[in-house]
Amino acid sequence: MTLLAIDNLETDFVSRTLDDEIRVAHALNKVSFEVNRGEIVGLVGETGAGKSLTAQSVLGLLRAPARVVGGEAVFDGRDLLTLPPAEMNELRGYEIGLVVQNPRTSLDPLCRIGDQLVRMQRAHRPVNGRVARKKAVDMLAAVGIPEPERRMRAWPHELSGGMAQRVLMAMALINEPRLLIADEPTTGLDVTVQAAILDLLRQIVLERSMGALIITHDLGVVAHYCERVAVMFAGSIVEEGTVDAVFETPSHPYTRALLSATPERLKLGSGRQLGGPPPDLYNLPIGCHYRDRCERVRDICTTPPPATDLGEGHRVQCHFAKDLEGQPL
Ligand SMILES: Nc1ncnc2c1ncn2[C@@H]1O[C@H](COP(=O)(O)OP(=O)(O)O)[C@@H](O)[C@H]1O
Ligand code: SF4
Ligand SMILES: [Mg+2]
Structure with missing residues (x-):
């Protein structure tokens, strides 16, 4: 059963330049994914990809100049994006639990x-x-x-x-929430403590048939603790699916780059550092947003890639997803 369905979520930063011109950064671009009961979904991607912004948008925690400009986030039949603040306050902390990164400030x-x-x-x-x-x-x-x-x-x-x-x-x-959103819940903790906390989280989610969204940049955490994963780049979900499908047959060049850049692979000499700066959100490349960093880029990549369905909910936003499926990293 679907607990949270995020559909085409769009969040912008709107600001004014010194010349009084309006500038718009498209920070989240048609983000869609779901969290079901009894499963943990991992949201991964490099720093600045828009992971925290996704959680903040859904939970009504955005601060100016960020604002949601499109989409839906349906929880229990209600669109969280249009919920009056009083109702959102009632849901947050009661039906939706939130864990953020820094316990000291929380x-x-x-x-x-x-x-x-x-x-x-x-x-x-x-x-x-x-x-x-x-x-x-x-x-x-x-x-x-x-x-x-x-x-x-x-x-x-x-x-x-x-x-x-x-x-x-x-x-x-x-308060026994039905959904838990945890933004980097164990970043900065030592590995043993991290494992203990995540084991516990997994146990509680399964016991209570809750759903959980774990935001992390650690692919190891996703591999160990999540059922499904959504990979984010420059505010877009570029690949999603079961952890098995995405980790065994990664089919978006960015996912493949992420998987090649794990510390374990880099240490073994079989990996490659993640290359290139994130795109300028005020001036995203036309067509595929990963274009400037993609080693497979072709002329067609100046048109937006459609979502390619590789079966069983494995979806990839790349013109060449089918060619990459199953190829060694
Ligand atoms: N006031 C702002 N104006 C424009 N862009 C911003 C502003 N605040 C944050 N951003 C951008 O929003 C993007 C998403 O950030 P965030 O969701 O925190 O990333 P993550 O959690 O994946 O590391 C980043 O690229 C960041 O630079
Ligand atoms: S659409 Fe083109 S640029 Fe984008 S990831 Fe696929 S190959 Fe690379
Ligand atoms: Mg973050």
Whole structure:
């Protein structure tokens, strides 16, 4: 069952030059993908691809000069992009949990952990204090915090990075959301802590039949923890499909470049560094936006590539997707 269906989402940055001319950067270009119940979808791409902007657009968290100019993001029959702010506030943190990268800035430094977990519940529904505290303790235990009763009284600054990230996950999950959006939830944590947190996230998503969107630039995370993946370049989804299909038969030149540039491959000498600067969003190349960096570029690439369907939801936005399918990296 589809939980979130993003369809042709477009987000622009509109600004004025010193000469008072209006400039428009097309930061998200017809982004479409879905998150179903009981699955984790990975959104990957290099820094600046538009991953965080996608989450912010969907959750009504954009700040000027960014604004959504087209598309839909349907959650539970409602288009989040046109939802009045009060209804969006009600959904966010209740039916849709959010985990962002930096736990330090996301936790209130002046409020004990337990009180924050209680406050989170009461922000959405009246809850008896004792019930709310009990649920908070249970949630801390569920995210693997030792001595949860004692930790309820801890201040955010007393927690290690890994513990703070777990608390953040507890905050995102305390109201039993149906969808979790996690933007780089483990970036900056050491590998063991990262694995523990992602294992837990996977377990919770499966147990509760939730859906989750994990935003990351780490392909290893996607390979281990996600069912499906969407690859983003310059604000467009260039390839999407099951993790097996996309990793085994990557068919967009950018996906292939990303997969060749993993630290493991580079270390083994079989990889290649990801080349070239990201395109200028104010002046995107006509036709395929990957054109200036693509080693396979041909004349036809000045026309926008159609989405090629390679079967079972494996879709690729390249004129030559079928030629590349199944070719070694
Ligand atoms: N005020 C702005 N004006 C124009 N472009 C911006 C502005 N703020 C951010 N951007 C651009 O939006 C793009 C998407 O950023 P973001 O979603 O944060 O990328 P990611 O999360 O994939 O690293 C980036 O290329 C960034 O340069
Ligand atoms: S459409 Fe052309 S430029 Fe774009 S990725 Fe495919 S081959 Fe490269
Ligand atoms: Mg980001």
